[in-house]
Amino acid sequence: MSTIAVPDVAVTVDVGFWTRNRKAGAVLLALGVLAAVLFGALATGQQARFTLSETEGGAALEITGTFGAILFGLVAAAAGGALLAGVPKRWFTLVLGVGLVAFVLSFLCWQVSAAPEGRNFMPLVNIVRGTFILALPLIFGALSGVLCERTGVVNVAIEGQLLMGAFSGALFGSIYQNVWVGLLAAAVGGALISLLLAVFAIRYLVDQVIMGTVLNLFAVGVTGFLYERLMQINAEKYNTAPRFGNWEIPLLKDIPLIGPALFRGNIFLYLGLLLVLVIHLALFRTRWGLRTRSVGEHPTAADTLGVRVLRLRYRNVIMAGLVAGVGGASYTLAFYSFTKNMIGGKGFIALAALIFGRWSPTGALLAALFFGFADQLATYLGAIGSSIPSQFLAMLPYLATILAVAGLVGRVRAPAADGKPYIKG
Amino acid sequence: MEPGEIHALLGENGAGKSTLMNVLYGLYQPDEGEILVDGKPLKLKGPSDAIAAGIGMVHQHFMLVPVFTVAENVMLGAEQVKGGIAGFLDRRRARREVAEVSERYNLRVDPDAVIEDLPVGIQQRVEIVKALTRDVDLLILDEPTAVLTPQETEELLTVMRSLKAGGKSIVFITHKLGEVKAIADRITVIRRGKTVGTASPTASRDELAALMVGRSVRLTVEKQPANPGRPILEVAGLVVDDDRQIRAVDGVDLTVHAGEVLGVAGVQGNGQTELIEAIMGLRPVLAGTVTLDGEAVHGWPTKKVLRAGVGYVPEDRSVDGLVKEFSVAENLVLDIYDRPPFGKGLSLKPDAIAKSAKERIEQFDVRTPSADAAVGTLSGGNQQKVIVARELSRPLKLFIAAQPTRGVDVGSIEFIHSRVIRERDIGTAVMVVSSELDEVIGLADRIAVMYRGRIIGIVGPDTPREEIGLLMAGITPETTDAAAAPAPEGPGNEDEA
Numbered sequence: 021m022s023t024i025a026v027p028d029v030a031v032t033v034d035v036g037f038w039t040r041n042r043k044a045g046a047v048l049l050a051l052g053v054l055a056a057v058l059f060g061a062l063a064t065g066q067q068a069r070f071t072l073s074e075t076e077g078g079a080a081l082e083i084t085g086t087f088g089a090i091l092f093g094l095v096a097a098a099a100g101g102a103l104l105a106g107v108p109k110r111w112f113t114l115v116l117g118v119g120l121v122a123f124v125l126s127f128l129c130w131q132v133s134a135a136p137e138g139r140n141f142m143p144l145v146n147i148v149r150g151t152f153i154l155a156l157p158l159i160f161g162a163l164s165g166v167l168c169e170r171t172g173v174v175n176v177a178i179e180g181q182l183l184m185g186a187f188s189g190a191l192f193g194s195i196y197q198n199v200w201v202g203l204l205a206a207a208v209g210g211a212l213i214s215l216l217l218a219v220f221a222i223r224y225l226v227d228q229v230i231m232g233t234v235l236n237l238f239a240v241g242v243t244g245f246l247y248e249r250l251m252q253i254n255a256e257k258y259n260t261a262p263r264f265g266n267w268e269i270p271l272l273k274d275i276p277l278i279g280p281a282l283f284r285g286n287i288f289l290y291l292g293l294l295l296v297l298v299i300h301l302a303l304f305r306t307r308w309g310l311r312t313r314s315v316g317e318h319p320t321a322a323d324t325l326g327v328r329v330l331r332l333r334y335r336n337v338i339m340a341g342l343v344a345g346v347g348g349a350s351y352t353l354a355f356y357s358f359t360k361n362m363i364g365g366k367g368f369i370a371l372a373a374l375i376f377g378r379w380s381p382t383g384a385l386l387a388a389l390f391f392g393f394a395d396q397l398a399t400y401l402g403a404i405g406s407s408i409p410s411q412f413l414a415m416l417p418y419l420a421t422i423l424a425v426a427g428l429v430g431r432v433r434a435p436a437a438d439g440k441p442y443i444k445g
Numbered sequence: 446m447e448p449g450e451i452h453a454l455l456g457e458n459g460a461g462k463s464t465l466m467n468v469l470y471g472l473y474q475p476d477e478g479e480i481l482v483d484g485k486p487l488k489l490k491g492p493s494d495a496i497a498a499g500i501g502m503v504h505q506h507f508m509l510v511p512v513f514t515v516a517e518n519v520m521l522g523a524e525q526v527k528g529g530i531a532g533f534l535d536r537r538r539a540r541r542e543v544a545e546v547s548e549r550y551n552l553r554v555d556p557d558a559v560i561e562d563l564p565v566g567i568q569q570r571v572e573i574v575k576a577l578t579r580d581v582d583l584l585i586l587d588e589p590t591a592v593l594t595p596q597e598t599e600e601l602l603t604v605m606r607s608l609k610a611g612g613k614s615i616v617f618i619t620h621k622l623g624e625v626k627a628i629a630d631r632i633t634v635i636r637r638g639k640t641v642g643t644a645s646p647t648a649s650r651d652e653l654a655a656l657m658v659g660r661s662v663r664l665t666v667e668k669q670p671a672n673p674g675r676p677i678l679e680v681a682g683l684v685v686d687d688d689r690q691i692r693a694v695d696g697v698d699l700t701v702h703a704g705e706v707l708g709v710a711g712v713q714g715n716g717q718t719e720l721i722e723a724i725m726g727l728r729p730v731l732a733g734t735v736t737l738d739g740e741a742v743h744g745w746p747t748k749k750v751l752r753a754g755v756g757y758v759p760e761d762r763s764v765d766g767l768v769k770e771f772s773v774a775e776n777l778v779l780d781i782y783d784r785p786p787f788g789k790g791l792s793l794k795p796d797a798i799a800k801s802a803k804e805r806i807e808q809f810d811v812r813t814p815s816a817d818a819a820v821g822t823l824s825g826g827n828q829q830k831v832i833v834a835r836e837l838s839r840p841l842k843l844f845i846a847a848q849p850t851r852g853v854d855v856g857s858i859e860f861i862h863s864r865v866i867r868e869r870d871i872g873t874a875v876m877v878v879s880s881e882l883d884e885v886i887g888l889a890d891r892i893a894v895m896y897r898g899r900i901i902g903i904v905g906p907d908t909p910r911e912e913i914g915l916l917m918a919g920i921t922p923e924t925t926d927a928a929a930a931p932a933p934e935g936p937g938n939e940d941e942a
Contacts, residue, residue, distance in 0.1 A: 307524040307532040314510050314521050321508035324472065325522025325575075326493030436511070444472075 041112050045103025048119045052097025055123050059130040060090035068132035069141035072277045076141045079276075085133020092126035095119070135404040147396055148281035152289060155392025157182055157363070159292045160347020161370025162377060162384035163299055164210075167340035168217075169379060170303060171333050172316040174439040176232025177217050179367025180239030181341050185210040185348025187243040190358035191251070193261030202261050202353050203346065210345020211338050213239055218337040222330055225441040236367070244360050251358060259357045264288070288350035293385075295343065300381040312336055316435035319442040329442050372421045379434060391417045448582065451609055453629035453646075454618045455657055456854075462618045462635055466585045469616075470502040471495040493522070501576030502585040507568050509575075511561035515554050516540050519575045546577045550607055566597035573604065577613075584608065585616045590624055591852060595882070595914075602628050620657070620854055622650050654855055668866045671890040674703035677874035678724070678843050682733035685716070685723040693719035695898035696733070701843065701874040706865065708889025708906070709878040712917050716898040717878045718760060721847050725757055726750045738842055751780060756836035760847035760878070762825075766832045769821030773813050774802035776820045777835050801838075809834035810860060826857030833861055837868060844868050847878045862888060882913060 063085035071080040083091075099119030107115055132142050161178040168175035188209030193202020213235050220226040251259040264286045272283040282289065303309040311332060314322040319329045344367075352358050369391055376390075377383025394417040402410040456462045467473045469480060471489035479486045482498055489495050495502075509518050520539040526532040543556040552570045560568060569589060576584050586605075590598045605615055605628055619625060625632055625646065632644045634656040642656050678701040685694035693716040701707045711717055722728040724735050726747040735743040742750055751757065759765035767776050778787045778798050786797040802816040811830045813823055820831055829849065836844065846865060850858040865888055869875045879885050885892055886906055893903045894916040902916045915921075 302531075305533050307526050307534060310513075310517060310521060310524060310534060314513065317512055318508070318510045321510055321518075322521065324470070324492050324502070324504065324508045326491065326496060327522050 041109075042104055042106070044112075044116060045100045045105075047100070048116065048123075049097050049100030049104055051123050052093050052095070052100050052119065052126075054093075055096055055126040056090045056093025059093060059126050060086055062134065063089040063130040064133045066133045066140055068129045070128075070132075071141050071143050072145065074143050074145045074280070076138075076143075080141070083129060085129050088129030088133070089126045092122045092129060095122035096126065131401060131404070131406055131408075135406070139404045142400070144277055145281045147393075147400060148277065149285070150396035150399065151389060151392040152282060152285070153392075154395040155388040156288055156292055156350050157347050157366045158370045158373050158388035158391055159296065159385055160288075160350065161344055161367050162373040162388055163292075163295055163381060164340040164344035164347070165371060165374035166299060166303070166379060166381055166384060167336050167343065168214075169374065169438050170316045170435055171312045171336040172319060172435060172437040172440065172442070173217070173221050173333055173337050174228040174232065175217070175337075175340060176229050176371065177213055177235040177239075177367075178344055178370050179363055179365065180232075180236040181210040181213045181344030182348040182367050182370075183236075183239045183243055183361070183363045184213050185345030186351045186362060187246070187348070187358055188345070189349035190259055190261045190352035191246075193353055194258050197262055199262050199264050199353055203349055206349030206353070207342040207345040210343070210348060211341035214338050214341025214344075217341075218334050221441065222333050222337075225443070228439050228441075240361055243358075247358060247360050255357070261352055261357070264354050286350075286354050288346070288354055291346065292350075296381045296385045303381065313435070315442075316437055319437050319440075323442075323444065333442070372418070375434075376421055390420070448614055449609055449612045450630045451605060451615045451617055451628055453625040453632045454616055454635060455622070455625055455632055455653060456620065456635035462587075465635070466502065466587055466616065466618060469495065470500060470585060496523075496579050496581070499580065499582040500585065501579055501581030501583070503569065503572040503576060503587065503589060505588040505591065507572055509560045509568055509571060512559065514557050514559055515563075515571050515574075516543050516556040518560060518571060519543050519556075519578055523579060542578050543574060546574050550577065550604065550611060552577075552604060564597075566593055566600065569593070569597075569601065570604070573608075577608075581613070583614045583616065585618070587618045588620075588852075589617070590619065590621060598624070622653050622855075625653065626650070657855055666862045666866060666887040668888075669870070671705045671869065673705040673890070674872060676700045677703050677738050678876065679736040680720075680724065680733070681736075683720065683723060683730060683735065684732040685719045685728055685730060687719050693898055694723060697895075697898070697900055699893060699900065701876050703842075703874050704869060704872045705890045706869050706875040706877055706888050708885035708892045709876065709895055710882055710885045710892055710913060710917060711880070711895035713880045715895045717880075717895050718847070719898075720895070721757075721760075721845055721876075721878060724750075724845065725755070754840060754842035756839065756841045756844040756873075758829075758832050758836055758846040758849050760851070762828055762832055763821075767820050767828060770819055772817045773806065773811065773820050773823070773831055774798050774816040776831050777802050777805055777838075780835060781839065805834045805838060809864075824854070826853040829853050829861065830857060833864055837864060841868070841873045843874045843876070845876045845878075848880065849877065850879075850881070850884060882910065882917075886910070886913070 066085050067082050068085045068088055069076070069080045069082050071078055073079070096119045099115050099122065102115055103112070103119075128142065132140055134140075161182055164178055164181060165175045185206040189202045189206030192205030193199060196202070216238075217228070217231055217235055220231045221228045247259075266284050266286050267290070269283040269290075273279045275283070303312065311322065311327050315327060315329050315332050323329050348363070351362060356362065370388070373384050373387035373391060376387035377385070394413065398410040398413040401408060401413060454462050454465070464473065468475050469489075471492045471494050480489065481487065487494075487498055489498070492502075510521070513521070516536060516539045519542065520534070524532070525535040525538045525542075527535050540556040543554065546552065547554050550573075552574055554567060554570055554574060558567075560571065563571070573584070589601055593601060602624070605617070608615060617625070617629060626648075627646075629646050632646060632648070632653070633640055634642050634644065634653065636657065644653060644656065678699070680697055680699040683694055683697045684692070687693035695716070697716075697720055699707070709717055709720070719728055723730050723743075726742070726745050726749070730743040733743070734741055737750070737753055737755065740753070742753060745753075763769060768779065771779075775782075775798070778801070782788050782793060782798075787794055787801070799816060805811075806813060806816060809830045811823075811834065812827050820828055823831070833846075833849070844865070849861055849865065853861065862884075865875060865877065869890075877885065877888050889906050891903055892906060892908065892913065893900050894913060895901065896917065896919045901919065902921055904913065904916070
């Protein structure tokens with residue numbers, strides 16, 4: 021058989037000089053130069069110590085503040101310059117990553133070296149651990165989003181699922197004085213919110229974004245009510261859930277830096293990372309994943325091949341609730357007792373991480389860590405008495421999200437049928 | 446159905462062909478009656494039952510996930526898995542299956558290609574492969590040629606013959622008479638949900654068409670010689686980009702005179718869409734001029750262009766031509782709802798709208814239960830008549846019709862064509878863009894052939910098809926590029942005009 025003789029039309033691709041990669045390069049170059057000049061000028065001649073422990077002592081990477089700030093600034097600028105000059109596509113992410121990390125290092129050299137004597141060090145173990153802990157609810161939340169949206173249901177209700185999980189974890193954990201009961205209850209709590217989302221979105225075709233928003237408000241209302249009428253009155257009985265301790269993983273815990281930061285953590289940390297791996301494999305390697313993605317992209321096609329679209333959507337949305345519910349428990353069964361509206365918008369940041377991570381589990385993990393790091397950095401800079409207001413730093417990740425969604429990380433494309441109810445026939 | 450038979454199901458749009466086949470495929474449930482396979486009644490609860498019974502279907506709108514690879518699409522719903530309960534996909538086996546089937550029936554596809562990167566003809570091939578890997582004995586092809594170029598149509602017919610040789614039965618749904626005659630062993634004609642007759646492929650075209658629409662129809666457009674007047678539309682040096690910022694129209698010069706039909710022929714995707722959208726003010730003009738009756742109109746907003754006396758039938762009626770959820774009456778005044786007598790100040794005048802709708806439904810023979818029915822519930826031909834009625838209800842200087850009869854039944858085609866000619870005869874300049882060469886030849890007084898964003902030639906309507914076909918493939922009489930010799934015209938295109 022001959023190949024089809026369609027004349028290839030419109031082959032002149034006139035993209036011009038300013039490709040997306042070049043624009044990113046130009047921005048990075050400017051940032052690098054700015055870092056070298058500004059951070060270099062502001063940094064002091066003191067040593068900036070990055071210790072591989074939780075304290076000032078022990079092994080450390082050291083660099084003179086001014087030198088480091090200028091050096092890393094120039095590295096960032098060089099990376100930017102390379103992108104501007106044009107690098108092969110597959111190197112783009114790597115070079116961009118190196119540049120951005122260098123920019124952050126330059127900034128840190130300034131900040132650490134300018135800190136008062138006795139505080140001019142950065143304990144990396146704390147920073148890494150803090151990053152992961154702050155990212156945890158985001159990881160669970162974003163995974164919940166992945167499960168929902170890959171199957172075609174928009175999940176704005178992550179906030180509500182986390183909150184419900186945190187609440188029921190605290191309540192049932194307290195009543196039974198058992199962390200495992202608490203964990204189970206948390207998962208069920210998240211799934212209940214999910215079930216409502218599923219029924220209204222799939223069965224009654226309600227607009228999914230509106231439904232999600234309503235569920236968030238509902239979760240705030242119902243947990244707030246029960247908190248004030250139950251937990252506050254008898255905190256002893258209803259808000260003293262036992263907490264998961266830290267589990268040390270043999271061997272792994274002794275790896276320098278990573279060991280103490282990650283492998284002496286609690287169950288939620290391990291569970292979160294494991295879930296990223298499991299969901300990633302399941303989504304892209306298994307029959308369930310193929311069907312889930314097909315239902316999120318083209319449900320009619322899936323239906324004609326015998327995939328039960330609605331049933332799969334119900335199942336995945338409810339699973340998403342289970343995951344987010346466990347994420348909520350990472351507050352109340354590990355660190356804090358329940359307080360009113362304690363999630364405080366993290367669910368929405370998880371939604372941002374989902375989009376920033378392009379609807380993939382690993383992408384969501386990286387995005388969540390990025391947000392977690394920014395959070396942790398703000399705390400750290402506050403502690404060393406930085407001249408930069410911590411609120412300003414806390415704002416930066418969202419600025420980055422806007423840039424990312426605007427196209428810096430490539431075209432962000434949601435599953436095609438995301439948010440569209442499926443009506444047979 | 447016999448094994449190894451190609452059975453054509455012929456009928457106008459909205460006659461019930463697709464509905465019947467969707468019942469056969471288990472997508473719809475029959476209200477009464479039964480389906481017999483090998484003499485036994487068959488109860489289909491869903492597509493998986495149909496697949497199990499050996500029935501496969503290639504839908505008119507492809508059922509492929511655009512971001513998946515060919516192999517992923519083929520295995521979806523019938524995945525080969527390993528690893529027990531986890532159900533890991535056996536991609537290697539899926540690839541091999543695709544390769545085997547493509548080998549056996551000569552349907553070449555790359556299992557790892559992503560669907561959205563493939564041309565329509567290859568996507569259709571993937572659909573066929575998908576059905577064949579499920580071991581179907583009966584394959585239903587629903588309007589398979591509607592989206593294909595003549596060359597792709599010819600290849601499809603070849604594939605159908607080789608499937609038939611392999612013992613598969615095929616139900617071939619279409620409203621194109623030429624294709625039916627070329628390939629079918631038996632023909633069943635359906636009209637308004639009923640079988641109205643069977644015919645053999647030796648039946649003449651006119652007989653088949655008469656069976657389809659229930660009365661005899663003219664298959665050629667009857668018209669007097671044109672009487673061209675002054676130039677109305679003048680396009681000079683027009684340059685336009687497509688949505689991807691790729692040059693689509695690259696320096697087009699055109700003139701359309703009052704009282705003539707200029708046909709624009711060309712394989713789809715050679716800039717016709719962008720040319721028209723630029724004239725209508727729907728797409729920025731990067732260079733060049735568009736002049737309407739002596740006035741430069743490029744850069745004007747679309748509303749102003751329409752008000753200047755331009756009628757426009759967009760190529761995709763469901764996206765650009767109609768608001769499907771709106772009623773027929775509302776769609777008929779989309780262009781002039783804000784003008785008397787239909788609107789005054791902030792309010793609409795429902796009585797006036799209803800009255801004019803009633804008149805025009807009559808005039809343009811729109812078959813609708815009522816003027817208040819949502820336009821999306823009408824058949825394709827009737828939807829198109831609503832658009833034509835709307836656009837021809839204003840006094841026009843220029844009438845632009847893009848793919849005016851795509852997916853439209855024979856009866857409606859005849860009606861729309863006669864309206865186009867009538868508009869020409871009252872002195873309107875008419876521009877018809879169509880990928881159906883026969884439609885262009887039938888309607889046009891002059892034919893401009895577009896190729897890669899340029900007008901490659903302007904010829905008379907009595908030019909041989911072959912010569913126009915060569916132009917469509919980019920071969921002008923001057924160039925002797927033997928390497929780009931075009932495939933022969935598909936037989937499926939001969940009956941649309």
